[in-house]
Amino acid sequence: MLDYALLDALGAVVRLGSFDRAARELNVTPSAVSQRVKLLEERVGSVLVKRGQPCIATPPGALLCRHIERVQRLETELGGQMPTLPGMLAGKWPTFRMAVNDDSVGTWFIDAISGFCAEREMLLDLVIEDQEYTAQQLRDGSVQGAVTTQAEPVQGCRSTKLGRMRYLPVCSPAYFDRHFSAGVTRDALRHAPRVDFSPKDQMQKRFMRRITRADLDPPRHLIPHVAGYLRACLSGMAWGMCPTQMIGPALASGELVEMVPGAHIDVDLYWQSWRLSIGWLDDFRAMLQQRATEFLD
Numbered sequence: 597m598l599d600y601a602l603l604d605a606l607g608a609v610v611r612l613g614s615f616d617r618a619a620r621e622l623n624v625t626p627s628a629v630s631q632r633v634k635l636l637e638e639r640v641g642s643v644l645v646k647r648g649q650p651c652i653a654t655p656p657g658a659l660l661c662r663h664i665e666r667v668q669r670l671e672t673e674l675g676g677q678m679p680t681l682p683g684m685l686a687g688k689w690p691t692f693r694m695a696v697n698d699d700s701v702g703t704w705f706i707d708a709i710s711g712f713c714a715e716r717e718m719l720l721d722l723v724i725e726d727q728e729y730t731a732q733q734l735r736d737g738s739v740q741g742a743v744t745t746q747a748e749p750v751q752g753c754r755s756t757k758l759g760r761m762r763y764l765p766v767c768s769p770a771y772f773d774r775h776f777s778a779g780v781t782r783d784a785l786r787h788a789p790r791v792d793f794s795p796k797d798q799m800q801k802r803f804m805r806r807i808t809r810a811d812l813d814p815p816r817h818l819i820p821h822v823a824g825y826l827r828a829c830l831s832g833m834a835w836g837m838c839p840t841q842m843i844g845p846a847l848a849s850g851e852l853v854e855m856v857p858g859a860h861i862d863v864d865l866y867w868q869s870w871r872l873s874i875g876w877l878d879d880f881r882a883m884l885q886q887r888a889t890e891f892l893d
Contacts, residue, residue, distance in 0.1 A: 603664040605632035613650025658736045691719040694741040697727035702822035703841035704891035726796045741869035758865045759892025765855040767835035782808040789815040791834035799837040
């Protein structure tokens with residue numbers, strides 16, 4: 597029989613990334629959290645947490661984290677149906693931890709889910725990650741759902757297609773005149789500064805490879821903030837690949853121009869979450885699939 601006090605400690609450490617933060621959430625000392633995790637490791641005979649900054653779950657630890665989170669979601673659902681059941685906290689809002697790419701958060705995702713969160717009294721705990729890597733958050737047990745580019749379901753999850761985001765190569769008119777007056781050529785791209793959202797961001801390289809058939813590495817700015825990324829393009833600081841949902845008004849007003857009209861990169865997005873049938877989780881998936889059609893292509 598698993599000791600859920602020990603599992604709670606493990607889950608808090610993995611979710612929050614440190615023993616100190618887990619201790620504050622659980623209202624105990626860091627030493628007590630450490631002892632609980634160590635005792636759980638002794639009982640299962642495996643290391644469950646890689647100590648570091650941040651602490652992350654080992655594969656066995658991720659399995660246990662997914663287990664305790666599923667139990668908590670089931671108990672939350674049961675508590676909503678039987679609030680007088682001993683041990684249930686009536687009126688406690690469930691928290692849904694999910695991984696979403698910043699472009700989606702900055703354009704359509706919050707608008708799509710806000711009504712559901714308000715109606716179901718659900719709290720959101722977002723992990724911002726590149727859409728190419730959000731599925732890994734599901735694999736390691738740190739989230740219960742993810743917007744991802746991966747169509748194949750993560751083990752134990754189901755995958756639902758949401759739609760696609762279209763990205764256009766854009767820059768300011770002044771930037772275009774300065775760097776591409778003779779055309780968007782291989783040599784011009786080699787010297788024109790680009791902006792990347794993070795070191796994981798491959799969108800700009802994909803575009804350059806598509807139109808030049810070469811792997812170019814021009815100077816780059818790293819701006820891990822969706823509004824700041826857009827400002828870098830608007831201000832003439834760099835060129836970048838921006839989603840159409842974000843730049844429609846700027847293109848219409850002439851503040852931004854397409855570097856290569858008609859050139860674009862389409863990114864298919866999927867929602868992945870536990871296959872385990874939980875009422876509100878199934879409802880969330882159906883709602884998100886329907887609402888996504890209003891925002892995505």
